[in-house]
Structure formats: C-alpha cells, structure tokens
Amino acid sequence: LRKQEVGVEILVDGIFKGDQALLAKAITLLESSNPSHFEKANTLIERCLAKPNDSIRIGITGVPGVGKSSFIEVFGKMLTSMGKKVAVLAVDPTSSLSKGSILGDKTRMQTLSKDPKAFIRPSPSGSSLGGVAKKTRESIIICEAAGYDVILVETVGVGQSEIAVHSMVDFFLLLKLSGAGDELQGIKRGIMEMADAIAINKADGSNLEKAKLAVTEFSRALHLYPPKENGWIPKVMACSATEGTGIKELWDIIQAFTEQNRANSHFIRNRKKQNINWFLQTVDEHIKHFFHQKSSFKKAQAKMLKQVEESKISPFYAAQVLINEITKEL
Ligand code: GDP
Structure with a gap:
C-alpha cells in the first residue's frame, strides 16, 4: 500500500465505479494497522456509507469439510448469472493464529473468482477476533458502495466467530451434514439457534435419503427453540453443492425472509441494532x-x-x- 499510496478521493471514485483493483486497495487500507492510515480509512467509510444500496448480507457457517466453499461457488455463480454482483468475505478465527487464511481463499473458489461480477477477499489477519470482525464489517460497507448486491460472509463453525458474523449479517445460514451428530460436527446449540436456515449439504448419491431424514429431524428440533423476535420460522432444507440441487430453493428462502422482514420493519431494525452494538x-x-x-x-x-x-x-x-x-x- 505504501509503495503506491492512493488518495481517498481516487479510491472512493474507483469504488463507486466498481473498479475491483481499487476496491481491493481500499480494503487493504482498512486492514492496515498503521495509525497514519486510520483517518484515511475513516473518511473512506464515511464516504461509502453515504451511498445508498439495497444489499443483502448473508452469513454462512459450517465445520471444515461441510462444503462451504463448494456451496459459495455454485450459489455465487447462480447469483451472478441472474445479474447480481456478489462479494465473498470471511472471518476466519484460525488465520489470526496461524497467520495463514483458510477461508475466502481464491484457490478454493476457482470459477467464481474468475467471474467479473464476483469479488472474493480472503480473511484479514489480526491478533484478535474482534479486530478481524471489525475489518470484515468495514469491508462489507465498502463492497456495498461498489455496488455488490449480495455479500456473503463465510466463517468456520467452530467457535466465537459465528457470533461475530451473526452480528453483521441479515440472514444466517448453517450448513450441516446428515448422519453425523452435532458433537461430531462441533456445532453448538447456540449456533443452531442463530440460524435462519439450515441446509443439509451433500444430499446426493447414497446420502440423499439420509439427508431427507435429517431435514425432518432438524425441522422438528427447531420447533423446540423459542420463536424469533422477527417472526421468522427457520427453514430446513437439503442441498448438494456438487449437483447444484437445492441452491435455487435456498435463494427463494432468503428472498422470502427479506420480503417478510422488510414488510414488518425487522430488517432495518436489526441493522440499527447491529449499528448500536458496533x-x-x-x-x-x-x-x-x-x-x-x-x-x-x-x-x-x-x-x-x-x-x-x-x-x-x-x-x-x-x-x-x-x-x-x-x-x-x-
Ligand atoms: P469447506 O471446508 O466447508 O469449505 O468444504 P469444501 O467446499 O472444501 O468441501 C469439502 C469436500 O466436500 C470437497 O472434497 C468437496 O468436493 C466435497 N463436497 C462439497 N460439497 C459437496 C456436495 O454437495 N456433495 C458431495 N458429494 N461432496 C461435496
């Protein structure tokens, strides 16, 4: 960044025009821990916040191997083929420890990363989950100003990071597998409770029947949870990232959610509540x-x-x- 420092106005202009290279540079500025960049970063965010947008922020979680990147790849491709611009961001608690990032890695989403309508950003590094989450949250704002309609925030389903992601999205999706117990999948009860939809992935081949059974079981289990404040009843469905089944249905669910929550004002109320917390x-x-x-x-x-x-x-x-x-x- 320092080598070719770009002025805020150039960044803002580039972001508003949807220039991906400048968008990436702007996010690097947000992620910088150099105090001399803080003011510039704040100006950038203020300018971007002023630009109206109509985005939907979707959090996606699930244990490693459940198929998050495969899912995001097909889901993202479907959305871009509908003409939508899709940004993929990540909160990866392991990357701050290992200094490498697993999630949002371009090599994991090869087709989507080549799509001009998609923007994929690996997880920022940081010494604390709070710091990483703050950077991701700010990146959401910048991506929205760049005209991205759907923001996907991915995280690993193993701990505190779900709570952080849940606090920055409108819709929270939990990917699960059939056949493995919750303990095996490392999914905490609290995470199930946060989910607006649970998708049983890898519902294909010999797994299909088991997946259908899991849908019934989880639907029943979700009924035991207290109803959500916004009146939304979490949906359970099966999908296959490799076969592309259930992907369109999931988008329909998200649209139904958005419609309902916009109509009863919970959509905006939730964003306001999130702003207060931030x-x-x-x-x-x-x-x-x-x-x-x-x-x-x-x-x-x-x-x-x-x-x-x-x-x-x-x-x-x-x-x-x-x-x-x-x-x-x-
Ligand atoms: P992540 O760690 O959650 O991002 O999972 P990946 O997307 O990397 O997938 C882990 C493995 O599961 C890979 O070998 C994928 O090919 C496979 N996989 C992902 N989705 C599906 C699916 O819907 N069906 C089947 N059969 N395999 C899948």
Missing part, C-alpha cells in the same frame, strides 16, 4: 486503547501486577486501586 464495541476499544498507550497507566498497572503476583492484594481490589489512580488524572 458503536458501543468501538467505543470500548477506543477507551481500552486510550489507557493502554498511556505510560502512567502502564506504570501503575505494573505496580499493581507485582502486588497481585506476590499475593499482597486481591486481583479485584488491585484493579479498583489501579482504576481509581488512573482516573484521578482525567
């Missing part, structure tokens, strides 16, 4: 950053830490003393 989270982050970079804080913290280590003071009391001391200065 605002509060960002404030918390700034407050943390503000204190942690102060030398007086570091010094006072080190002092209290030593006392805790030596068991001279309880951790709770130590924290209270530290906060009292540091807020005295303000």
Whole structure:
C-alpha cells in the first residue's frame, strides 16, 4: 500500500465505479494497522456509507469439510448469472493464529473468482477476533458502495466467530451434514439457534435419503427453540453443492425472509441494532486503547501486577486501586 499510496478521493471514485483493483486497495487500507492510515480509512467509510444500496448480507457457517466453499461457488455463480454482483468475505478465527487464511481463499473458489461480477477477499489477519470482525464489517460497507448486491460472509463453525458474523449479517445460514451428530460436527446449540436456515449439504448419491431424514429431524428440533423476535420460522432444507440441487430453493428462502422482514420493519431494525452494538464495541476499544498507550497507566498497572503476583492484594481490589489512580488524572 505504501509503495503506491492512493488518495481517498481516487479510491472512493474507483469504488463507486466498481473498479475491483481499487476496491481491493481500499480494503487493504482498512486492514492496515498503521495509525497514519486510520483517518484515511475513516473518511473512506464515511464516504461509502453515504451511498445508498439495497444489499443483502448473508452469513454462512459450517465445520471444515461441510462444503462451504463448494456451496459459495455454485450459489455465487447462480447469483451472478441472474445479474447480481456478489462479494465473498470471511472471518476466519484460525488465520489470526496461524497467520495463514483458510477461508475466502481464491484457490478454493476457482470459477467464481474468475467471474467479473464476483469479488472474493480472503480473511484479514489480526491478533484478535474482534479486530478481524471489525475489518470484515468495514469491508462489507465498502463492497456495498461498489455496488455488490449480495455479500456473503463465510466463517468456520467452530467457535466465537459465528457470533461475530451473526452480528453483521441479515440472514444466517448453517450448513450441516446428515448422519453425523452435532458433537461430531462441533456445532453448538447456540449456533443452531442463530440460524435462519439450515441446509443439509451433500444430499446426493447414497446420502440423499439420509439427508431427507435429517431435514425432518432438524425441522422438528427447531420447533423446540423459542420463536424469533422477527417472526421468522427457520427453514430446513437439503442441498448438494456438487449437483447444484437445492441452491435455487435456498435463494427463494432468503428472498422470502427479506420480503417478510422488510414488510414488518425487522430488517432495518436489526441493522440499527447491529449499528448500536458496533458503536458501543468501538467505543470500548477506543477507551481500552486510550489507557493502554498511556505510560502512567502502564506504570501503575505494573505496580499493581507485582502486588497481585506476590499475593499482597486481591486481583479485584488491585484493579479498583489501579482504576481509581488512573482516573484521578482525567
Ligand atoms: P469447506 O471446508 O466447508 O469449505 O468444504 P469444501 O467446499 O472444501 O468441501 C469439502 C469436500 O466436500 C470437497 O472434497 C468437496 O468436493 C466435497 N463436497 C462439497 N460439497 C459437496 C456436495 O454437495 N456433495 C458431495 N458429494 N461432496 C461435496
């Protein structure tokens, strides 16, 4: 980025024109941890937020091997053939640990990545899930300004990252396999509860009957969950990414969801609620950053830490003393 630093106006102009190279550059700017880029990144987001759009944000989760990238490939191709522009982003909790990204990797979606109507961005790296999620959320805004109608946010179904993705999308899809128990699939009950649709993938060949059975079982299980605030009843269906079956049906479900939620205002209400949460989270982050970079804080913290280590003071009391001391200065 530094080699060929591009001005914000050029980036904004390029994004509004749908220039993929400039869009990619803009996202690199958002992902930069260099403080000198922060202001530029904020201006960029503000400019992009001002551009109206009519997008749908879809979260897709499921354990590794369930067929997420295969699914996104056919689903994405179907959407682009309908004339829609599709962006694929990822929140990959493993990439921040291993420094490599698994999700949203171009080599995993070979056909879609060559489609001029599709934009695929690998998962950003970061030291925390919160940081990675924030970058992805900002990338959504930039992609929408670039005219992408459908934003797919992919994540691995193994932990906290679903909650992060759920907090930035309109519709949450869980991909599952038939035949394997929930524990085997590493799917937590809470994730099932967040889903607006569950698709049993690999419903093909000798697996087809088992998949149909799983649809019935999951539909029954979902009835036991409390109803969703927006009145939507989660749908369960079977699909095959390799045969392309169930893919169109899933899009129909998403459209029905969008229609219903726009009609009863839950669509916009949910986005507002998400904005409030992002605002509060960002404030918390700034407050943390503000204190942690102060030398007086570091010094006072080190002092209290030593006392805790030596068991001279309880951790709770130590924290209270530290906060009292540091807020005295303000
Ligand atoms: P991901 O890790 O969730 O992204 O899963 P992949 O898309 O990489 O798929 C994992 C494996 O399952 C690959 O070998 C795919 O070819 C295979 N696979 C994906 N979808 C289907 C499907 O619908 N039917 C069958 N039979 N295999 C599939």
